[in-house]
Amino acid sequence: MVRTYRSDAIVIGGGLAGICAALELLDGGKSVTLLDRDTEENFGGLARESFGGIFLVDTPEQRRSRINDSPQSALADWHAFARFGPDDHWPKAWAEAYIYRCKDDVSRWLRERGISFFPVPHWIERGLYTPGNSVPRFHMVWGTGRELALQLIRRLEAHPNRKRLTSHFGHRVDRLATRAGAVSGCDGNPIAGLYAAGEAAGFGGGMHGLRALEGSFLGGCILSGRIAGQAIAAGQ
Ligand SMILES: Cc1cc2nc3c(=O)[nH]c(=O)nc-3n(C[C@H](O)[C@H](O)[C@H](O)COP(=O)(O)OP(=O)(O)OC[C@H]3O[C@@H](n4cnc5c(N)ncnc54)[C@H](O)[C@@H]3O)c2cc1C
Numbered sequence: 001m002v003r004t005y006r007s008d009a010i011v012i013g014g015g016l017a018g019i020c021a022a023l024e025l026l027d028g029g030k031s032v033t034l035l036d037r038d039t040e041e042n043f044g045g046l047a048r049e050s051f052g053g054i055f056l057v058d059t060p061e062q063r064r065s066r067i068n069d070s071p072q073s074a075l076a077d078w079h080a081f082a083r084f085g086p087d088d089h090w091p092k093a094w095a096e097a098y099i100y101r102c103k104d105d106v107s108r109w110l111r112e113r114g115i116s117f118f119p120v121p122h123w124i125e126r127g128l129y130t131p132g133n134s135v136p137r138f139h140m141v142w143g144t145g146r147e148l149a150l151q152l153i154r155r156l157e158a159h160p161n162r163k164r165l166t167s168h169f170g171h172r173v174d175r176l177a178t179r180a181g182a183v184s185g186c187d188g189n190p191i192a193g194l195y196a197a198g199e200a201a202g203f204g205g206g207m208h209g210l211r212a213l214e215g216s217f218l219g220g221c222i223l224s225g226r227i228a229g230q231a232i233a234a235g236q
Contacts (some may be wrong), residue, residue, distance in 0.1 A: 004107075005166065006031075007031040008031055008032070008235075009028035009030050009031070009033070009229075010032075010033045010034075011025070011032055011033070011034045012043060013035075013036055013045065013198070013200065014036040014038075014043050014044065014075075014169075015045025015046060015047060015198055015199070015221065016045060016046075016047040016148070016152070016198060016218060016221040016225065017187050017197040017198025017200070017221040018034060018036075018043070018045075018198070018228065019149070019156060019225065020152070020221070020225030021195075021225040021228045021229035021232070022034055022156060022165060022225075022229065023152065023155060023229065024165060024225075024226050024228075024230045025158070025229045025232060025233050026156070026159045026160075026161040026162070026165060026172065027159075027233070028232075028233025029161060029164075029233075030232070030233050031166075032164060032165045033166050033167075033168070034165065034167040034168070035167075035171040036154050036167070036168075036170075036171065037172035037173070038169060039137060039169055039170060040167075040218055040229060043167075043169070044146075044150065045149070045150075046145075047146075047148055048150075049145065049146075050148075050218060051145060052140055052141035053122065053138040053140050053141075053143060053218070054110075054138070054139045054219045055138060055139075055141075055217060055218075056115075056121075056137060056219065057070070057074040057103060057137060058071065058103055059103070059107055059121065061117055061120065061121045061139060062121050062136070062137070064119065065119075065120055065136075067135045068135070069135050069137065071099050071103070073135070074137065075095060075096060075099045077093045077131075078099060078132070079095070079132075080131040081132035081133075082095065094220075097223075098220060102222070102223065105223055105226060106222050106223050108214070109226070110141075110222070113151065113155050114149050114151055115152075116142045116149060117141060118141075120136075121137060121138060121140075122136050122138040123136045123138060124136075124137065124142065133137025145178065148218065163193055188211060193232060193236075195231065195232065196228075197224035197227070197228040198221040198225055199221065201224060
């Protein structure tokens with residue numbers, strides 16, 4: 001049986017990136033269809049299983065623990081771990097964007113949505129004394145990744161534009177249909193209105209090329225999902 005769903009935007013996947021994109025789209029007054037292959041009880045994706053440690057820079061928790069952090073130092077650390085090559089333009093740009101935006105667009109945004117953090121920031125798991133790990137930046141969500149996902153889902157449910165969101169679980173997307181250039185592909189050109197955010201974007205460019213927004217960690221999924229939702233809401 002063929003069913004037709006109509007909305008301004010389709011979000012494929014109700015993980016953290018998809019939830020953040022949907023929140024931005026509702027903020028922008030758009031109607032949204034969210035499709036996920038999984039069952040509704042797993043809404044939230046991997047974030048529900050995650051530890052909930054978010055990489056953040058220059059936070060109240062760091063200041064309370066007298067940890068001096070700055071975007072410059074965090075970016076230098078990221079570069080030390082990443083060991084970028086000369087052609088890694090987009091991965092470098094993503095690192096810089098995340099580092100400079102995470103304070104407002106991840107940390108503050110989450111706090112404004114009722115998410116709080118364990119008072120003491122921790123070291124990331126990669127090791128204390130290796131270059132690239134100069135101060136603790138791993139901020140554990142109070143209630144772990146499960147609470148992070150559930151709280152953002154609650155925000156979706158309580159959104160003033162909630163009626164514009166339709167969610168369908170048990171819906172696996174196998175391919176993207178193409179018509180009159182609205183969605184196209186395989187020719188190497190960016191696809192208008194199609195963004196890959198979160199894990200789906202993959203490291204360093206992702207499956208959809210220019211419009212892929214990196215996010216292989218919780219903070220990156222939040223930021224990339226938000227950017228994708230904002231861009232679509234703005235008609236880009
Ligand atoms: C055990 C564990 C611990 C972790 N701990 C941390 C941590 O402490 N800190 C950190 O930063 N990161 C952590 N991570 C990583 C983090 O959880 C993920 O990067 C993040 O949750 C990914 O979110 P996402 O929205 O990109 O993808 P996902 O959560 O994978 O969501 C994708 C969604 O898309 C749906 N989907 C997939 N294919 C289709 C399809 N064809 N059609 C329809 N729907 C589809 C899936 O059902 C899923 O709901 C952890 C991960 C795990 C597994």
